[in-house]
Amino acid sequence: MKKGKGMQFVGDSRITANKQKFIPKDYSEYPGKTEAFWPNFLLKEWLVGAVFLVGFLSLTMAHPAPLEKMADPTDAAYIPLPDWYFLFLYQLLKYQFASGPYFIMGAVVIPGLAFGGLFLAPFLDNGTKRRPFHRPIATSLMLLGLVSVIWLTWEAAEHVDWEVRAEQNKPVLEEAVEIDKEDPGYEVYSSQACINCHGDNLQGGAAAPSLIGIDRSAEEIMDIAKNGTGSMPAGQFEGSDEELQQLAEFIVSANKEE
Incomplete structure (x- = not known):
């Protein structure tokens, strides 16, 4: 058999003869027609969206969202307003x-x-x-x-008078007060579960007001601890008279250090 004679080429049906990448149509020859959605139009939309996103993020960093004061469920005069x-x-x-x-x-x-x-x-x-x-x-x-x-x-x-409302709802920033947690009165404060409502630093919470900044004597605090006041029911304090005295003096001393 001579060279080049009798040779046969076998094609594989799994391989396409003309494999071409996707090339969008050229719409320049068709006046009035739009461009291809992918990738031309979609790429432009992404670029515009990215510009607006960067601008929005820059605005949030330059002007943080204004916050109102801490929510107080006992304040019946508060009228909530949405953004x-x-x-x-x-x-x-x-x-x-x-x-x-x-x-x-x-x-x-x-x-x-x-x-x-x-x-x-x-x-x-x-x-x-x-x-x-x-x-x-x-x-x-x-x-x-x-x-x-x-x-x-x-x-x-x-x-809505927005200026008046903004002034009324401005957050109240209280100065940090150092609490002497080695004081015997603080141990009574913790053991009598006062800490659960008034917080570990007497800062108050949703269930009870702050004990910092109050102008009450030790006798008044003792009376409130035993007989209650406002939303605080009577009988909350179950310790001895000595412990009650230590608790009242501890709260008074914390307000003097303010």
């Missing part, structure tokens, strides 16, 4: 048809229908044209939602 982006829902709950016995309407039904309508807008109006007047359903729902949010937010903000 500005939830003021429209806050205002909605003031109306008679969305409050009181109809609270479910204002808290669940109406917001659910509103956000559900915006979610379904692309499916209800699935025309091929992009101009607003060619998409009446989607445009109407968007305008209705935008006008409602702006108007309700304006109504809620107009009746």
Whole structure:
């Protein structure tokens, strides 16, 4: 057999003959047409989103969120207000048809229908044209939602004196007071479970007020420990008279060191 004669080439069906990478179409020859979604359009969206994200993070670092004072469940005069982006829902709950016995309407039904309508807008109006007047359903729902949010937010903000409220709700920064935990009165304070409500540094908590900054004598503190006051019931202290005296003197001395 001569060289080159009788040779046969066997093809493998698992290997494609012309394997090419995905190359997006060139839309420059088609005026009025859009560009390829991947990667052209999506890459632009990611870049714009990254710019806004960096700007938002920079803003949060430069201007931290303002905090109000510590929550006090015993303060019945406190009127909570949501942040500005939830003021429209806050205002909605003031109306008679969305409050009181109809609270479910204002808290669940109406917001659910509103956000559900915006979610379904692309499916209800699935025309091929992009101009607003060619998409009446989607445009109407968007305008209705935008006008409602702006108007309700304006109504809620107009009746609030923000400067006065900010001053009233400013956090109260208490100076740290060194507590002598070697004092016999502190041992009584811990053993009588006072520490559970008033804290390990007499700073108070959600269940009881702070014992720092009070202007009471030892006799008054002894009377309160035995007979209670306000939301504190009587009979909380179960120690001896000597322990009660040590406890009262310890609290008085902690306020003198303030």
